[in-house]
Amino acid sequence: MPNRTTAEKAVNHIKNGQRVFLHGSAATPLHLLRELTGRCNEFKDVELVAISTYGDQIFDKPGVPESFFINSLFVSANVRKQVNESRGDYIPVFLSEIPRLFRKNILPLDVAMVHVSPPDKHGFCSLGVSVDVALAAIQSAKFVIAQVNPRMPRTHGDGLVHSSAFDSLVEMEEELPTVDYSEKVTDISMAIGRNCAELIEDGSTLQLGIGNIPDAVLSCLHNHKDLGLHTEMFSDGILPLVEKGVLTNKYKEKHKGKLVTGFVVGSRKLYDYVDDNPQVVFLDIGYVNDAKVIRTNPKVISINSAVEIDITGQVCSDSIGTYQYSGVGGQMDFVRGASLSEGGKPIIAIPSRTGRGKSKIVPYLQQGASVVTTRAHVHYVVTEYGVAYLYGKNLKQRAKCLIEIAHPDDREMLEKAAFERFGK
Numbered sequence: 371m372p373n374r375t376t377a378e379k380a381v382n383h384i385k386n387g388q389r390v391f392l393h394g395s396a397a398t399p400l401h402l403l404r405e406l407t408g409r410c411n412e413f414k415d416v417e418l419v420a421i422s423t424y425g426d427q428i429f430d431k432p433g434v435p436e437s438f439f440i441n442s443l444f445v446s447a448n449v450r451k452q453v454n455e456s457r458g459d460y461i462p463v464f465l466s467e468i469p470r471l472f473r474k475n476i477l478p479l480d481v482a483m484v485h486v487s488p489p490d491k492h493g494f495c496s497l498g499v500s501v502d503v504a505l506a507a508i509q510s511a512k513f514v515i516a517q518v519n520p521r522m523p524r525t526h527g528d529g530l531v532h533s534s535a536f537d538s539l540v541e542m543e544e545e546l547p548t549v550d551y552s553e554k555v556t557d558i559s560m561a562i563g564r565n566c567a568e569l570i571e572d573g574s575t576l577q578l579g580i581g582n583i584p585d586a587v588l589s590c591l592h593n594h595k596d597l598g599l600h601t602e603m604f605s606d607g608i609l610p611l612v613e614k615g616v617l618t619n620k621y622k623e624k625h626k627g628k629l630v631t632g633f634v635v636g637s638r639k640l641y642d643y644v645d646d647n648p649q650v651v652f653l654d655i656g657y658v659n660d661a662k663v664i665r666t667n668p669k670v671i672s673i674n675s676a677v678e679i680d681i682t683g684q685v686c687s688d689s690i691g692t693y694q695y696s697g698v699g700g701q702m703d704f705v706r707g708a709s710l711s712e713g714g715k716p717i718i719a720i721p722s723r724t725g726r727g728k729s730k731i732v733p734y735l736q737q738g739a740s741v742v743t744t745r746a747h748v749h750y751v752v753t754e755y756g757v758a759y760l761y762g763k764n765l766k767q768r769a770k771c772l773i774e775i776a777h778p779d780d781r782e783m784l785e786k787a788a789f790e791r792f793g794k
Contacts, residue, residue, distance in 0.1 A: 373533070373534075373536060373537060373538055373539050374539045374540075374541065375538050375539065375540060376540060377401055377402055377405040377517075377540045377542070378405060379538070380402065380405075380515045380538035380540050381402070381405050381406050381409065381515075383481065383513055383515070383537070383538065384406065384413070384416065384480075384481055385480075386413060386414045386415055386416065387414070387415045387416070388416055388417070388480035388481055389417040389419055389441075389477070389478065389479055389480050389481075390406075390416060390417065390418050390419065390479075390480065390481045390482070390483060391419050391420070391472075391479045391481070391482040391483065391484075391507040391511060392418055392419065392420040392423055392483055393420075393482075393483060393484040393485045393497075393500060393504050393507075394420050394421040394422045394423050394424070394446075394500060394502075394504075394633075395421070395422055395423075395424055395499065395500045395502075395547075395603075395633050395634075395635050396424055396499045396500060396546045396547050396548070396549075396633070396634070396635045396636075396641070397484070397485040397497065397498055397499050397500035397504070397522070397546070397633070398423045398424050398425050398485065398547065399483050399484060399485040399515075399516075399517040400425045400517075400544065400547075401517050401540065401542040401544060402483045402485075402515060402517050402540060403423075403425075403428060403483070404428065406483075407428050407429070407431060407434050407438065410431075410433040410434045410436070410437040410438065411433055411437070412437075413437045413438065414437060415437075415439065416437060416438050416439070417438075417439045417441050418438050418439065418440050418441065419441050419442075419443065419477065419479070420440075420442060420443065420449075421442075421443045421444045421446075421465075421468070421502070421503060421697075422444045422446035422697075423446055423448060423449070424446070424448075424547035424549070424635070425547040428448075429448055429449055429452055430448075430451060430452070435452060435457040439457070439458060439459075440452045440453060440457065440458030440459075441458065441459055441460075441461065442458060442459070442460050442461070442697070443460075443461050443463060443468055443503075443697065444465075444696060444697030444698075444699055445460055445688075445694050445695065445696050445697055446696075450694070450695065453694050454693055454694055460694050460697065461477075462688075462697070462698050462740070463698060464659070464698055464700070464702055464703055465502075465503075465602060465655055465659050465698070465699050465700035465703060466655060466656055466658075466659035466660055466661075466700065466703045467656070468503045468506070468655065468656075469503050469505070469506035469654060469655060469656035470506075470656065472503070472506040472507055472509075472510040472511075473506050473509065473510055475510070478510070479507055479510050479511040479512070480511065480512050480513065481511055481512070481513045481514070481515065482504075482507040482508055482510075482511035482513075482514045482515070483515045483516075483517070484497065484504050484507070484508060484514065484515070484516050484517070484536075485497075485498065485500075485516070485517045485519060485522060486498065486516045486517070486518055486519070486522060486531065486536075487518070487519070487520070487522040487523065487524045488518055488519075488520055488541075489518075489532075489533045490524070492532075493532050493533045493534065494530045494531065494532050494533070495516065495518065495530070495531055495532075495533055495536075496522065496523070496524040496525055496529050496530055496531075497525070497528075497529035497530075497531065497652070498522040498523045498524065498525055498529065499522070499523060499525065499546065499633060499634050499635070499641060499644065499652075500632075500633035500634075500652075501525070501527060501528050501529040501632060501633065501652040501653060501654060501655075502602070502632035502633045502654075502655040502658075503654075503655055503656075504529075505528055505529065505531070505654050506654065506656070508531060508535060508536075513537050513538075514535060514536050514537050514538075515536070515537065515538045515540065516536040516538070516539050516540065517540050517542055518539050518540065518541045518542070519541075519542060519543055519544060519546075520543050521543055521544065521545055521546060522546065523641050523642070523644050523645035523646070524645060524646050525644050525645070525646075525647070525650065525651075525652045526646075526647065526648050526650065526651050526652065527650075527651035527652040527653045528651075528652065528653045528654045528657075529652050545638070546638075546641060547635075548636065548637050548638060549580070549605070549635050549636060549637075550606075550636075550637060551580060551581055551582060551585050551605055551606070551607070551636075554581070554582040554585075555582045555585055555586050555589070556582065558721050558754045559582045559583050559585075559586040559721070560586050560589070560590075561754035562583055562586060562587075562719050562720075562721065562752055562753060562754050563583065563585075563586030563587040563588075563589060563590045564590050565719075565752045565753075565754070565756060565757055566587045566590070566673055566717060566719055566752050567587060567590035567591055567594075568757075569671070569715055569717065569750065569752075569757065570591065570594065570597075570671050570715075571669055571713070572594055572595040572596055572597070573595070573596050573597070573598075573620070573621040573668060573669060574594075574597055574598070574668070574669035574670070574671045574713075575597070575598040575599070575600050575621075575622055575667040575668060575669060575670045575671065575711070576597055576598065576599050576600075576601065576670075576671050576673075577599075577600060577601040577602070577664075577670065577671065577672040577673065577704045577707075577708070578601060578604065578607075578673045579601075579602075579603060579673070579674065579675070580603055580604065580605040580607075580635055580636070581675070583673070583675060583719050583720075584605075584607060584673060585605070585606075585607040587673055587719070588607035588608060588610075588611060589607070589610075591611060591616060592610070592611065592614060592616060594616055595616065596616075596618045596620040596621055597611065597616055597617050597618070597619075598617070598618070598619040598620070598621060598622040598667065599617055599619065599629045599630065599631070600622065600624065600625070600630045600658070600664065600667055600670070601630070601631055601632075601658075601704075602631065602632045602633070602655060602658055602659055602699075602700040602703075602704070603631060603632060603633050603634060603635065604629075604631055604634055604636075605634065605635055605636035605640065606636040606637050606639065606640045608629070609639070609640065609643060612629075612643075612649075617629065621668050622667045622668070623666045623667050623668070624663060624666050624667055625651060627649070628649060628650070628651050629649060629650045629651070630651055630653060630658060631650065631651075631652060631653075631658065632652065632653065632654075632655040632658045632659070633652065655700075659700045659703035659704065659707075660703070660707075661703060661704075661706045661707040661710060662707075663707070664703070664704060664706075664707025664708065664710075664711065665707050665708075665710035665711045665714070666711075667711060668711065668712055668713060669711065669712070669713040669714060669715075670704075670707060670708040670711035670714040670715075671708065671714070671715050671717065672704035672705055672707065672708040672714075672715075672716045672717060673717045673719050674687065674701045674704065674705065674716075674717070674718055674719070674743075675687060675718070675719060675720055676718050676720050676730070676742075676743075677689065677690055677695065677730070677739070678730050678731070678732050678735060678736065678739065679718065679720065679730065679731055679732070679748075679751060679772065680731075680732055680733065680734055680735050681731065681732070681733055681768065681769040681772050681773065681784060681787065681788055681791075682745050682765050682768055682769065683745035683748040683751070683760045683768050683772070684735060684741050684743075684744065684745045684748075685701075685718055685741065685742055685743035685744075685745075685748060686735050686736075686739040686740060686741060686742065687699075687701055687742040687743065688740055688742050689738070689739055689740045690736065690739070691736040691737060691738045691739055692737070692738030692739075698742050701742055701743055702742060702743055702747065704716070705743055705747050705748075706747065709747065709749060715749060715750055716747070716748070716749045716750065717749070717750040717751075717752055718743070718748060718750065718751045718752070719751075719752045719753075720751070720752075720753055721753060721754060722753040722754060722755055722775065722776055722777035722780070723777050723780070729776055729777060729780040729783070729784070730753075731753075731772050731773070731775070731776040731780070731784065732784075733783075733784060733787030733788070733791070734787075745760070745768070748760050748761070749761040751771075751772060751775065752775070753775045753776070755774075755775045755776070755777070755778075756774065756775040757775065758771035758772050758774065758775050759771065760772075765792060766788070766792045769784075769788040769791075769792065770788070772784075773785055773788065
C-alpha cells in the first residue's frame with residue numbers, strides 16, 4: 371500500500387473551511403475521527419457531513435463545537451445536542467437522494483473519511499458493513515482518507531473499492547461499534563409485532579429498520595414461508611429467520627435468492643455473518659431505496675415508525691415539535707415503493723403511547739413538527755390495539771379508524787377533537 375500513512379499525517383490534509391464526509395453507522399472511522407477532533411484547536415469552520423455516526427461521544431468534547439460544524443443528513447443521538455443548539459444543522463433529504471447530492475456536487479465534498487477492510491490480493495478493499503452513501507462520497511470527494519481495519523468484514527455487492535482510490539490509508543485494528551436491540555423488546559412491541567405479522571403473506575418482500583418494533587415483527591414470522599429482504603438496513607433480528615429457512619428470497623424479481631441492504635448494525639455475530647457471504651449484497655443506497663426498484667418485488671412490506679400521527683394520517687417521524695430528533699431517512703422511499711408494489715403494504719407501526727404516557731395518535735401535530743409521510747401516502751397504521759387501514763378513506767373515516775387503535779384512555783379525548791374538527 372504505497373499510500374499508507376499515519377492518522378496524524380492523513381488529517382493534516384484537512385484544511386479550515388472544508389467539508390468532510392464521515393462514513394457512518396458501524397463503519398464510523400473512529401480512529402480517524404478521534405485524531406481529527408483531538409486536534410480541534412488546529413481547525414476552524416470545518417464542516418462534518420454524516421448520516422448517522424456510532425461509537426464514542428466525541429462531538430461534545432471541549433473545543434470541538436467551536437471548530438467543527440455538524441451538518442447532519444440524519445440526526446443521530448450523538449449530534450442531537452449540537453444540531454438543536456445551533457452548533458450544527460440538518461439537511462432534510464430522502465436517503466435515496468443523498469448519493470445524488472454528492473455526485474452532482476449539490477453538496478460538494480472536499481474530503482471523505484471512510485472505514486474499509488484490508489485490500490485483497492488484487493488490491494480491492496471492502497466498505498464492509500456500510501456501503502449506502504459511502505461509495506458516492508468516495509467517488510465525489512477531492513481527497514479520500516481510509517481507515518484500514520482487519521475487523522471490518524469483506525462484503526459482497528457495490529462496496530469493493532481499489533486501494534488506489536484512497537489518497538491516504540491508515541492502518542488501525544479496532545472493534546466495530548455494536549448494538550443490542552433484543553433487550554428492548556417489550557410486551558407492547560410484541561403485540562405490535564403480532565398485528566404486523568398478520569398483514570404479511572408468504573412470499574412477501576420485507577423492509578424493516580432496526581429497533582425493538584422491527585425485531586418484534588421478525589420474531590413473529592417464524593411460521594411464514596419464502597419471505598424476501600430488500601431493505602436499507604438490518605440487524606440481528608433477521609438471523610433466526612435465515613437459519614430457519616424463512617428468508618429464502620425465492621420470489622423476488624430483483625436479486626432473487628439474495629438479502630439486499632445498504633448497511634447493517636448489530637452484534638459481532640451479525641458482522642461475522644455478512645463477512646464474505648455471497649447471500650448478502652450491500653448496494654448503493656440510491657439503488658436500494660429507489661422506489662422504481664422496490665416496486666418490482668412482490669408484496670413489499672415496509673414497516674416504519676413515527677413520533678406522532680394526527681387523526682387525518684399525517685406522519686411526523688423526525689422531530690418532536692421543533693426539536694430535531696432524527697431524519698427523513700428512507701421512510702418515504704419505501705412507503706412509496708411498497709404502495710406501488712403488486713400486493714404491497716406500507717405500514718406505520720407505533721405504540722399507542724409514548725414512554726411518558728402521552729398519546730402518539732393526536733388531534734394535531736405539535737407546533738413546528740415536520741411531516742415526513744403525507745396522509746395521502748399512508749395506508750396502514752398499526753398499534754398494539756389493532757390495525758387502521760386509511761387508504762381511500764375520507765378525513766372523518768380516517769379519524770374513526772385511528773381512534774379505534776389509540777390507547778383506550780385517550781379515545782374520548784380524540785373523539786371530542788374529531789367532533790370539533792369534522793362534526794358528526
